Amino acid sequence: ECINRLEVHGLFNHHLSCPVCDQPMRERIDNKLKDGIIWSCRRPCRKKISIRKGTFLESSNLRCNQVIDMLYFGAHGCLGKETAHECDIAKEALVNWHNFCCDIYREYYVTQNILLAEPNRIVDIDENMFVKRKYHVGHFKTQWVFGATERDTRKCPLVAVADHTADTLLAVIQDYILPRTTIISDLIQ
Structure with a gap:
């Protein structure tokens, strides 16, 4: 099954x-x-x-049911000791699989050239800065990412951007969101 x-x-x-x-x-x-x-x-x-x-x-050496359980719990943001116990794997293995799946999701969404919306559709937009510490110490790398989600279809392009200035974000919006679309943001509407 x-x-x-x-x-x-x-x-x-x-x-x-x-x-x-x-x-x-x-x-x-x-x-x-x-x-x-x-x-x-x-x-x-x-x-x-x-x-x-x-x-x-x-x-992978995991059984199929372990993989399904991990994907389910991971999709719901559960990565704790209890989840590792439920999936019958070590917590470190669970975290490694979660990171592996995140890489797959990221690769998928970054490589998809998704164009959003038709007239009278609603799109939520936002930008976030992701931080990665090198070797978990002082120096860290930052990356701004613009994201948009079409409410009806749940299409969701993610675009790495150099900064989050209005000019940069406007250019990305024009590339990924069709005209006559209602755009909602925490800053503008």
């Missing part, structure tokens, strides 16, 4: 072609494996491939 959920949400492959004979492979039950399922070629080559191959779980 966990594997089906991960497939439905695009975290595992629905279909795979054999790298040897290029024929469609099928999922086969193999209870000796951690996941209990493996991709298997029906042709004479009999190639077998882990269902994790080519996914972000490829090098």
